[in-house]
Structures are given as structure tokens and as C-alpha cells.
Amino acid sequence: MLAPTSPESVGMSKACFDRIEAHLKSRYVDAGRFPGTQLVVYRRGKVAHSAVQGFADLERKAPLRDDTIFRIYSMTKPITSVAFMMLVEEGRVALDEPVHKYIPEWKNLGVFVAGTAPAFLTRPPSRPMLIVDLLRHTSGLTYGFQQRSNVDAAYREQKIGDVVKAGTLDSMIADLAKIPLEFSPGEAWNYSVSTDVIGYLIGKISGMPFEQFLKTRIFDPLGMADTDFFVPAAKASRFAACYSADPPGAMTFHATERKGTLTLQDDPATSSFLAPPDLVSGGGGLCSTASDYLTFCRALLNGGELGGVRLLGPKTLKLMTSNHLPGGRDLPELSRSLFSEATYNGIGFGLGFSVTMDPAKTLIAGSPGEYAWGGAATTSFWIDPAEELAVIFMTQVLPSSAYPIRRELRSMIYSAITDSNL
Template identity: 70%
Template sequence: MPVHAQSPRAASSSSAASAGFSEKALRRIDDHLQRVYVGPGKLAGTQTLVYRRGQIAYRSSLGHADRERNVPIKDDTIFRIYSMTKPITSVALMMLFEEGRVQLDDPVAKYIPEWANLGVFQAGVAPAFLTKPPARPMQVVDLLRHTSGLTYGFQSRTNVDAAYREKGIGAFEKAGTLDSWIADLARIPLEFSPGEAWNYSVSTDVVGYIVQKISGMPFEQFVKQRILDPLGMADTDFYVPTAKAHRLAACYSADGKGGMQLSDDPTTSSFLAPPDLISGGGGLVSTIDDYLTFCCALLNGGELDGVRLLGPKTLKLMTTNHLPGNRDLTEMSRSMFSEATNAGIGFGLGFAVNMNPAQTLLPGSVGEYYWGGAASTAFWIDPAEELITIFMTQLLPSSAYPIRRELRTLVYGAMTESNV
């Protein structure tokens, strides 16, 4: 059943107790982040928001958005959310699904004819690949759940992802256009037959391309007109306009020695201009309040403040495990990297899904869904507990520190009342 989430613009910060938390225990979040990460210089700054039962139970900002210029993190700081773009892109496609304009079992070649003869890698290096036909054609559902056979170049695992790196497909520094990516991918084989395995990939970028093809409008225009503007997410976009440039956080890279170095200066960042490549897999910037608005619409069964993105049954379909045989990621993943740990975790249509909290070795709920971004941002939605947690920071890679796991323990450990 949908939870009747209150709009973040109407919700006020409440006492922790009224949201079912211990205020003292919630303060452990900042204590931990300051002691372990911000104080020692592992992270420049952090922003954390915990929303429950229609109220903001906890929010905090620590440290700097831009350490070099001594700019503190503020409520309106703009962050690169990278792969937290993926749920928004997935919702965009499912809006078209509800309109009867696409089906989950449609062959992808229906929308990308040049992919009709994509083979599966057997041997060789680009451009002289030896391939075999896939066991079945790639379907739209394979793109949404990352069982497409596509990959990311940074996996650095096979000759296929080496070909991605050579073409710049899926790189952080976006090169080319969606059209050029699609053309290049037509000449690179799949890593495996669709549906055979799970591999984190550029699949969601392809979802954005399909949204563009079906809707007849540029993908970024569809997202703005159908999702961002109706929800009032005014600070979420594929670039930061000049008037807001001072609010963009710096992005850092872990140096492997417990420190960090500047990797994307906010005064010269490529995010300051409209990109040629509109990445549905990782192109958006946002604020913590904007992303909370999106999450509230999901928690509320697809609707917020009279704006309905999806029906509750569609959202339920998206947040159910779609891995073949109801397997989890430990059984299906070939990925060297993902934004999720694997045990007890399945994958839906744009989200990781908690199937078995005991196997994750973390507190949580069956049916909780989530994802994160490359710069260590994260969110999760727990419908059973009427809970949303969002974490913002800017450190590459997201695997540098176990912040997400620690944050789950801290948030759930602060609960004084459980709904289940």
C-alpha cells in the first residue's frame, strides 16, 4: 500500500521522537561522519537527510562543498549524483510503459534496428571480434535490470570493456552523443546472452535513448517536462546554469592513502555547460531536497502533491526482484563493480531490491529499494518503515569507504519504533 508521504516543501523538521527515532541516537550519524571521514580529511563534507512518517526527522551538513575555497556545504549545495540518475531515467521509461507505448518484453532492436544482429563475444580484440548469436534477443527489461549483456569500460575485465574504453563509452568524461554511442555499440559484441547474467552497464543510458525515440523529444526535455518541472525539482538538471554555478560542490578522488585530491573543480567543471551527451545513466546534478522530492513521490506510490508519475502497481513492479529465477546478485553478477553489495539483494527495474535483510548482515526491510552514485552519494526507500534516507558527498570512487553500510546501521539503530 502506498504511504501518504507529505511533500518536502510542506514538511517541517520535527522532533525525532514523533518520527519514531531517538534524537540522541541520530546525533551519532554526525559524530561518526565527523570522526571517521570529515575530520581526518577522507571526505571534504557530507549532507545527510532522514525522512520518516511525512517528516524530516534529521538533516545535517558537515564540512566543505569546496575545500580549496573554504565554501561550506549548505542546504542548496548542488551535487553530481551520477548513477542516482538511473532511477529517474527508469521512471521515465515506465511512464511510457503505462501509456502502452513500450512493453518490457519488446526486443530492443524494435527501437534500435542497428542492434538487430548483435553477437556475443567469443574471442578476439576490437575490431576483429569472434562472436556467436545470443540465446535470445535483448529485451527492454534487460536494460532496466542490467541483464542486457552490455558493460562499462571501467570494469577492466574483458576485451569487450576494453573496446568501450577505446570509444569512451560510459566514461566519466562524457564523449560523443547518445547517437554516436548507439552506433559504436552496434559494432561491439555483448559480454553474454541477454538474461544470462547481471552486469552493471550503460544499459540505463540506452533506456534514455529509447525514451527519446518513443517520445519524439530529446531525452532531457522529456525528463524536464514530465518529471522535474511537475515535481518542482528546479535544481536538478544535466548541467548547472551560470546563475547557480557558485552552488556546485567540488568533486574529489580518494588518493589511496586516506586522503583525497581535487578531481573536478567547480569553477571549471564540464557540468557548467549543457553536455553533448545526455546520460540517463549518470548525467544529472541535484540537491538533497530535490532528490527527497523524487523519493517522496516513489514512497507515496508514484504521486506527490497531485502530480502522478506512475501508478502504485507499476511502482510495485519496478521494486520487485526481476532477476531470472528470483536469484540474488551473488548468483547472477559478473560485475567487477556496482553500487550495491550482493548478498540478499535482487534487482528490479532501476533499483536494487532487498530480498533478505539477514543475508545482507545489515538492518533493513524486505522490499526496501535503493541505489547510489559514483561520487559516494546514496539513497534508500523503505516503504515498510515509511523511511527515506539520502546521503550526499563528492568522492570518487564510491567503493573507497563503507559509508553506505555504516549509515544504514546508524539510521536503523536510531529507531525507537518499528512498523514491522
């Protein structure tokens, strides 16, 4: 981790950061809602705040540390999306190409009308699924945990997109060929396994395994040594436990009353993340540290380049962080999801990130052009180019919808800015 500087030197308030940490301690850690927290705030090229508190592992009383390794789940999606756009920049694939060009068995995918697996009644889509639909979640694919339709049920039956992964990328693609789409591509937004499909395409188009592409093109060049799809034995002592806010360790992704108690969901001593996975999930498979993810965010905040390593050109990054929802609409207007990592009014979706269009509609302080996402275990990040700001929050509690921590942090961190660029 970069050494913190004085918050005042980058136009932020130490008193506000002290208040944030006290809030995290009293409302979440001491109250038993979170085992521990890590918060990193980066502004104007410096770390303005970096703090850890509580435990990485409650059962073993292991304190949370700066180098604790977390399951970042869907914070994998922006990394996968950046990797794919590297191939776009190289002219190897285009956003307006049909997905069936690369996955021929998907050419005749129908749209759900009625029925249950395997006897679905379908209709033809109004247009083919395009690559851009995968990146912006307008593909018609879904997640089983949405629990909204018979299509979701078919995903659950096949264990497609589960937190505990089953099968391989190849078998997932083959299984999806047998399940209809929720809707015709481009008609709606639905949080889905689309980014896992992007990971599959990266492997197919690049000619190397997806995980190898990330390692050789992003992680190794940037020095993200603790980011991978598994935690090796030499680092296992740094791996956090993961908890559920829903006894007895279940995951209810929808609104419900939590009692402030934690159930161990994934023991770091026996976790499936201790070995390379069969299914390498570009939608939710990575483990990382706050320091590594800050390195990734710094590259994005710097226009796609860090320390002489360029991932993307600034114009490509600008394209990715523009709202791509049809008609310029926001997520609540177009979404059919019962769950996502962002559902506020005034927020659209780009190519791998949520994008703030109008902070006044979100009713939360911020800037137009911010982009962000989070993970199922309540990790989150956002980048505000206008304020030269990046924020990373880490804990390990499923689901991310259990508590309004992201909303609280946004309000409190923006209140710490004393010298705004706007």
C-alpha cells in the same frame, strides 16, 4: 528543504542522529576522507533529520549548505527508469519487446567469444535483448571501467560510459552496434550503460529530447528546480567540488587501500557540468540537491504521487521494486560485475533499483522490499516502504567503493528507529 521535525515524533532517536553526525565528522570529514557530508532522513511524512557539515569546496573553503548542488551520477538511473515506465504505462512500449525494434542496427549483435577490437569472434545470442534486460542490467552490455574483458577495453577505447562523457547518445548507440555483448541477454547481471540506452529510447519513443521529457514530465511538475544535466551560471556558486580518493585523481573502482587523502577531480569553476552536455546520460548525467532528490523519493514512497502530481501508478512502482533477476536470484549469485553500487547477498535488482529480498542474508539491518541505489561520487539513497522511510546521503568523493559509508549508515540509521512498523 522541508523543515525538520522532532525525531521522536516519528519514532526515531535524536541521540542516535547525534551519534551518526559525530561519526561522520570524526571518521570522514576531520580525517580528510570526505570534504563534507549531507544527510537527510525522512519518515512518516516528515523530515526526521537534516544536517550538513564540512566543505562543498576545500580549495575555496566554501561550506557545504542545504542547497549545495552535487553530481549524483548513477542516482540518475532510478529517475530515467521511472521516466521510461511512464511510457510503458501509456502503452507506448512494452518490457518484453526486443530492443532491436527501436534500434534496428542492434538486431545482429553477437556475443563475445574471443579477439580484440575490431576483430572480434562472436556467436549468436540465445535470445534477443529485451527492453526489460536494459532496465535490470541483464542486457550483456558493460562499462569500460569494469576492466574485466576485451569488451570492456573496447568501451574504454571508444570512451563509452566514461565519467567524462564523449560523443552523443546517437553516436554511443552507433558505436555499441560494433561491439559484441559480454554474454547472451538474460544469462547474467552486469552493471552497464544499459540505462543510457533507456534514455535514448525515451527520446525516440516520446518524440522529444530525453532531457526535455524529464524536465516536462518529472522535474517541473514536482518542483525539482535544481535537477538538470548541467549547472547554469546563476547556480554555479552552489556547485560542489568533486574529489578522488585515489591520488593523483584517478579512479580505482576495485578494492584497494586508501590513505585518507583527497585529490581534486573536478573543479566546480571549470567543470564540464557548467554547460549542457553533448551526451545526455540517463545512466549518470544529472546534478541535483538533497532537497530535490527527497522530493523524488517522497513521490515514490507515496505510491508514485506527490502533491497531486502522479508519476506512476502504485502497481507499476511495485513491479519496478520487485526482484527481476532470472530465477529470483540475488546479485552476487548472478553478477559478473567487478563493480556495482550494491553487491550484498540477499539483494536482487528490479527495474532501476537494487531490491532487498532478505535482510538476514545482507547481515545489515533493514526490511524486505527496500529499494536503493547510489552514485559514483558516494551519493546514495534508499527507500523502505515498510518503515515509511527515505534516506539521502550526499558527498563528492570518487569512487563510491572507497569507504564502507553506506553499510555504516544503514546500520546506524536503522538503530535510530524506536517505533518500528514491523
